[in-house]
Amino acid sequence: MHTKINTLICRRNLQLVAFATMCIVGSFLIGIQSAGDVKPVLHTEAQQANLLQQLPLDGDIDGDGKVTLQDEMNILQMIQGTRKITEQALATDPDHNGQLTVSDAIVILDRLATP
Numbered sequence: 001m002h003t004k005i006n007t008l009i010c011r012r013n014l015q016l017v018a019f020a021t022m023c024i025v026g027s028f029l030i031g032i033q034s035a036g037d038v039k040p041v042l043h044t045e046a047q048q049a050n051l052l053q054q055l056p057l058d059g060d061i062d063g064d065g066k067v068t069l070q071d072e073m074n075i076l077q078m079i080q081g082t083r084k085i086t087e088q089a090l091a092t093d094p095d096h097n098g099q100l101t102v103s104d105a106i107v108i109l110d111r112l113a114t115p
Contacts, residue, residue, distance in 0.1 A: 057092060058092055058093070058094050058096070059071055059072075059092055059094040059104070059107065059108045059111065060092050061074040061075055061078075061088070061089045061092055062074055062088075063088050063092075067108060067111060067112070068112070069108075069112060071108055072105045072108040072109055072112070074089070075089070075100050075104050075105045075108070076102075076105050078100050079100060079101065079102060079105075085100060094107040094108055094111075095107050
């Protein structure tokens with residue numbers, strides 16, 4: 001039993017424990033010192049990042065950020081030919097079939113009717 005304790009408390013193990021403790025304390029101190037060095041993100045930078053990552057909302061034909069009854073009416077007008085079909089409209093195709101049809105208008109109506 002005495003030899004097991006001596007083996008556990010040998011010089012090499014004590015050095016390893018001391019080194020590990022210094023690493024942990026050093027990491028903690030560096031973290032505290034560098035915490036104030038964080039550069040805040042400006043509002044304009046955040047907006048640019050959001051615009052790059054923002055995908056078109058399915059069914060938002062007019063691009064106002066919401067799917068409304070106006071979007072459904074725009075689809076019907078495009079189908080009838082009284083309104084030009086735009087790239088924005090095709091990019092937000094509600095049923096993802098690459099075409100604007102009556103079924104897209106029905107998908108929007110279903111979404112609006114569902115609470």
